[in-house]
Amino acid sequence: MKSFSELHLKTYILIFFIVIFAPTGNVLLSKGMKTVGDVAIHSPTEFFQLAVRVLTSPFIWLGIGFLLLFFVSYLLVLSWADYSFVQPASASSFAVVALLGHFALKEPISPTHWLGIIVISLGVLTVGNTHPRTTEQK
């Protein structure tokens, strides 16, 4: 039987990766899409030009790289930990993405906006602190 602490240690390490990688990836994607410009499409040519602009943006590829790292960490942790246990960890990622957006991308965030993010994080924590399984095990 696997020791309690070992399972917890590797779970928390991967959750830490998840909380850092996903917001960083999203912030880089945002930076990339803002530099790509208007995405309104009226013709196939415009779609092609947009695809080229998106696919040649270094920020987009860096963002995708971080999101892939996030995704692999997520897959690994989900192979042993319950979804309901892992999901609440993302409570802090909402705060991380707001902090990164504010400080790295200079996005203006009003006090009401901050309050909303705090309430969302509290809500996510509350959701996560409930019993993980309510259906019968097969």
Add this chain to the structure above:
Amino acid sequence: MSLGWEAVLLLLIVVAGTSGELCVTRAMKTIGEVKDFRPASLVRVLIRAVQVPWMWLGITLMAVAFFALLGALSIENVSFVVPVTALSYAAGAFGGEIFLGERVSRRRWVGVALVCVGVTLVFIGRK
């Protein structure tokens, strides 16, 4: 770009993203706990993972959510878009109770309500 288009993108991120994650979770559970973290074994895990049909359904749905995210990020701030996607917790609770027959506890509904209040505040407080 119209408000309706933006709402469609946010809805796609939430619904396709949540369904995709549930499919991926189901796929990974059929593989079992990953115990060996050496690169070669991780590659073997990934090779096994892509042979599970649920994984492909999950990846397709998550790809849809990803392109919707790119669209949303091109017109809105990341500190607005990502918190709004927390609505997936509400989608998960409703979807679980309606489609999967899960019993969602009162405490979990409280959490979902808090998320909805928070998202409303984010909408009110933007810019």
